[in-house]
Amino acid sequence: MQHNEISLLHKTGYSLLGCFVLFWFIYAAGEQFGYQGIWLTGLAFALSFICLSTSLFYFVSFQQKQLDALHDGIKSFKDGDFSIRIHPDGDKHLAPILDLYNDLARNLTEQRQTLSQKEHLLDSIVQASPMAIVLFNPFKQVVYHNQQANELLQVAGSLKGKELYGLLENVSSPIRSFLLEQGSGIVSFEHNDLKQSYYIANQTVTYNHQLHQLVLCKDLSLEIGKEELQLWKNAIRLISHELNNSLAPISSLTSSAEAILEKNTHLDLLPDILQTINQRASNLNAFIAKYAEFARLPKPNISKQNLAATLQSVQKLYAFELLADLPCKHAYFDVLQLEQVLINLLKNAHESGSKVSDIGIKVVKDYNRVRFAVVDRGQGITQGKISQVTLPFFSTKQGGSGLGLSICSEVINAHRGQLKIKNRTNGGIMVEFDIPLRF
Incomplete structure (x- = not known):
């Protein structure tokens, strides 16, 4: 911006020049009227000084007003007020500073408006969220x-400034414990004879240079109820199918045995009939035992174990390639349960159609966790079914029980880990799970 105003320095110079001219004018006029000597000089000097002081006071006071306005404007920034503008009509050397101030005020105003709009949008999204925050x-x-937080805590009105402990009076005991212990996970309980399930997440975030606790809570009762109902339907359908496959032949063979005994003929067939009945009954018993095992999966007995020895024990049953050197010698886990997980995963890999040379295990250390990856080059899993393969009673195999990966996932969860499955780029799948390096 261009400014053509005369500077304070120039104004001061012009004032001095004017006073000098005025001094000689008064001095000459005094001599004309007969005044001489020191009195004339003093009078001229006094009048000139008064004129000079008046001019300088006017110029300086005008510029001081602009400096005061600039001071007030900058002070208003501290109070969050960016609305003050200053018109730069003074000294041209002060004008660029005033222009810079005005530009800064405009930019801050625009930024505040943009930030306010974003905050309003974010607040609208958070308020519309079905999750308590x-x-x-x-x-x-x-x-x-x-x-949603008001509904969860059963407290009306604003909660700002209220303490956590005072807000938990009306909250169910399991949720209260999770919030006080800053735990994360799914908590289930019965309330008024209804099963309730909530997902609670506790995170630490930095706000205004201080650590804050962010709590997220989602009511999953309806979703889990639907999922459980579907799982029960699948379980009943699968169990009914297996029972029918075993009981129908047993019933038929029993009728045949009764007919043989009544007619007292073909008695030589009875041993085969009884053996077949016994075999079908044994298969049915094994089927039921497998489901019972899933239902009463014990808690892991975690202790310090040798990783190499564990992998070598599994390798005797199912061959695989160790894809990298072991990152550590020991880790903490239930050796029997972890071996069963690896056996189930390797069994699936061998049954996937993959070459044995393409089946491998890789173990890496990630900070304070140990990660296992079991890979193959088999048929893989349809993309839409990957998220379901760890659900109980869901199977991609013909006649599969749908419990193998479910048990694996349960075991890893009990070890404070997580099991993930994904298809590989050039075919096959990778099953990855992690456990803590130490407990």
Whole structure:
């Protein structure tokens, strides 16, 4: 921006020049009227000084007003007010500073408007979320929350400033324990004879240079209820199918045995009939035992174990390639349960149609966790079914029980880990799971 105003320095120079001219004018006029000597000089000097002081006071006071306005404007920034503007009509050397101030005020105003719009949009999204969201400061006081948090805590009105402990009076005991212990996971309980399930996540976030606790809570009762109902339907359908496959032949063979005994003929067939009945009964018993094993999966007996020895034990049953050197000698896990997980995964890999040379296990250390990856080059799994293969009673195999991967997932969860399955780029799948390096 161009400014053509005269500077304060120039104004001061012009004032001095004017006073000098005025001094000689008064001096000459005094001599004309007969005044001489020091009195004339003093009078001229006094009048000139008064004129000079008046001019300088006017110029300086005008510029001081602009400096005061600039001071007030900058001070208003501290209070969050960016609306003050200053018209740069003074000294041209001060004008660029005033222009810079005005530009800064405009930019801050625009940024505040943009930020306000984003905050409003984010708040609208959070308030519309079906998940309860609460942010606590280091003193366990509510800083932010949405409407779902009011419903979860059963408290009306604003929660800001209220302490966590005082908000938990009406909350179910399992949820209260999770919130106080800052735990994360799914909590299930019965309330008014109804099963309730909630997912609770606790995270630490930095806000205003302080660590805050962010709590997210989602009511999963309806979703889990639907999932459980579908699982029960699948279980009943599968069990009915297996029972029918075993009981129908047993019933038929029993009728045949009764007919043979009544007619007292073909008695030589009875041993085969009884053996077949016994075999079908044994198969049925094994089927039921497998489901019972899933239902009463014991807690892991975790202790310090040798990784190499565990893998060598499994390798005697199912061949595989160790794809990298072991990152550590020992880890903490239930050796029997982890061996069963690896056996199930390797069995699936061998049955997938993969070459034995393409079946491998890789173990890596990731900070304080040990990660296992079992890979093959088999048929893989249809993309839409990957998310379901760890569900109980879901199987991609003809006649499969749908319990193998479910048991694997349960075991890893009990070890504070997670099991993931994904298709590989050039065919086959990778099953990855992790366990803590130490407990």
